[in-house]
Amino acid sequence: MSERSERTIGLSTSPTSALEPWPETVEWRPVSRDLIWVELIGLASFMIFVFAGLAILWALTGHWIFGLALAAAAVMTAWRVTVIFRAVKAWGYAERDNDLLVRHGLLVRRLSIVPYARMQFVDVTAGPLERSFGLATVQLHTAAAASDAKIPGLPPDEASRLRDRLTALGEDRAEGL
Incomplete structure (x- = not known):
């Protein structure tokens, strides 16, 4: 297996630095730029x-x-206002084989890794302002409250797809525990 393919599936041959919270080997999916308007x-x-x-x-x-x-x-x-523009661009998520990665933050960068087997339930919410821009937020809940992660600014179709996929993967992975 080549180093590139190992990195693609998350089996990096060299350890990554804790100072680089956005792994370059992951294909990040951004949130909608309409989230900027909601925040503004x-x-x-x-x-x-x-x-x-x-x-x-x-x-x-x-x-x-x-x-x-x-x-x-x-x-x-x-x-x-300046921070809002940059902060929305910092949000991203990536679906991997065994977990979901959620990144955000500018000054303090945060990378949450939520194993599918640890998810208890997934919420999709959309307030009036989010709905007017066609956006929704996916909230992941685990047994540890500190490990909950959310992904704001998703189109409703993507939020529903992600909710259904995460729920199915969570059920599949939890059966093996």
Whole structure:
């Protein structure tokens, strides 16, 4: 078996570094870029109240601290918008023979590896904003709450396919335990 084919099925001949949480040997599937709009609208709906509250307080009191807080909120909002664009691009998942890999994060990169045999159930959810953009979130649940993983920003057809596949693989793998 060649080194490339060994890496493709996850049997790397050389150990990978813990500082490289995104294995290059895995074919990552990205989430929908429409998730950016969902996140931006969620941020905007929250920040409207923050800006309105600070502006009213500044107008009523005339104190400079509220003007400074308003400027700081504007800077933080601009920073968060930048982070949203990059963070959505960092989400990805990969289906392997025995487990599902989910990656996300910018500053702190997180790679969750969920063995199919350890999955207890799989949820597919879609809030009103997600539904308006044709998106859904797949949530994987295991016995250990800390190992739960989610994949947001999937088209409903892909979310249903993934749910059904993970459920079937989980049942097949759990029979051998």
